[in-house]
Amino acid sequence: MKELKDIEALLKSNDEDLAQIAIDSLVEMKEKMVELMLDGLITTTNHSVRHSLVLAIVDNFKDDRIIPTLKKMINDKNLKTRTGILVYALGEYSNSVDLLEFLVDLVLEADYLPAWNALGILFSMEPEFDESLVRTLLKRVERKDILFADKILLTHDLKLFLRNQLR
DSSP, X not given: OOOHHHHHHHHHTOOHHHHHXXXXXXXXXXXXXXXXXXXXXXXXXXXXXXXXXHHHHHHHTOOTXXXXXXXXXXXXXXXXXGOHHHHHXXXXXXXOGGGHHHHHHHHHHSOHHHHHXXXXXXXXXXXXXXXXXHHHHHHHHHHOOOOSHHHHHHHHHHHHHHHHHTO
């Protein structure tokens, strides 16, 4: 991996081969930076650091490798009261069909704020969903007993969302 000064010189050289070497070096640096930040995200116990790392990865790199980490951390019982920023960050990847079931489960099972954030992400999703999956999820929502008044409205909106996907 080259130093930034060297990379800058290669980019300015107007030589295609040298420029490609510089680009490859920058991509390699980016990959290593994201790996370091993901490792920090997983290992830190400081919530402020976690918050900063999540936003840095999402805002500056838009790297899909964060999705499994976010899902794992959102489901971590030790972080139950600290998942708001994690769910918010997941929203930056809302066009991933793979998130549909996870987000529906969050609306049903998470505390109010993460559930509300998850529902907002669902509303912003645009991909075509598999009809059989939507029907399965709708049945799951309809069978769910909601015990808390604040979640009743969220669940109602979730049902409407899923029904609209079938039209």
